[in-house]
Amino acid sequence: MLFVGARDRERYYRVRYVPVIPETGKEFGLSAAEQREYEAGLKVGVNMMAGYGAIVVVRPAHVRYHTQIDEDAGNVVITNKGNSTVMLDAFAQCKAQLKECHNHKVHYLRPGISISHPKEVGKSFQFTLVEGERKKRLAFGQM
Known part of the structure; x- marks a missing residue:
């Protein structure tokens, strides 16, 4: 995360982590054999995937509490x-x-x-x- 500009006020950013199912050619680093094994597992059972998120609070450069x-x-x-x-x-x-x-x-x-x-x-x-x-x-x- 990079913000270029004045840090005169508080800023909020939502960060989300969303799971995805690996696919060949999608930069998961799986070999063809690993991909076939993974796909076979999907056909046999159920895959549980959970995403999560967070709010990132960036305080101003000069914090003033009142x-x-x-x-x-x-x-x-x-x-x-x-x-x-x-x-x-x-x-x-x-x-x-x-x-x-x-x-x-x-x-x-x-x-x-x-x-x-x-x-x-x-x-x-x-x-x-x-x-x-x-x-x-x-x-x-x-x-």
Whole structure:
């Protein structure tokens, strides 16, 4: 992968690995005998093939983190105003005093994205804000 240009913003690339059945002359390096043996195996049984993929995140040359958290009587709004993705790790809903936490999730906030979470009576929520190497544990609601 090669990108020529300004690295002023975060970029995302999807990489996919898709299996293919070997064919002669298609640069698989199979001899004619190996090709016949492979084809005979296909006629006799079932071939299981699985593909997979990944998202590659390329951070900007000069990363700037700026996560803004606004809290009012009914909601907590978390906004990523920086230029690189931040992670809200172990985001969990809890009973008051941060006991009996459940539904642990991970949220990724890309630049410019906000997430809003309602405050509920008798409940609180907590998460770890991860900005690059820096981690900060935060909690909101009735404690």
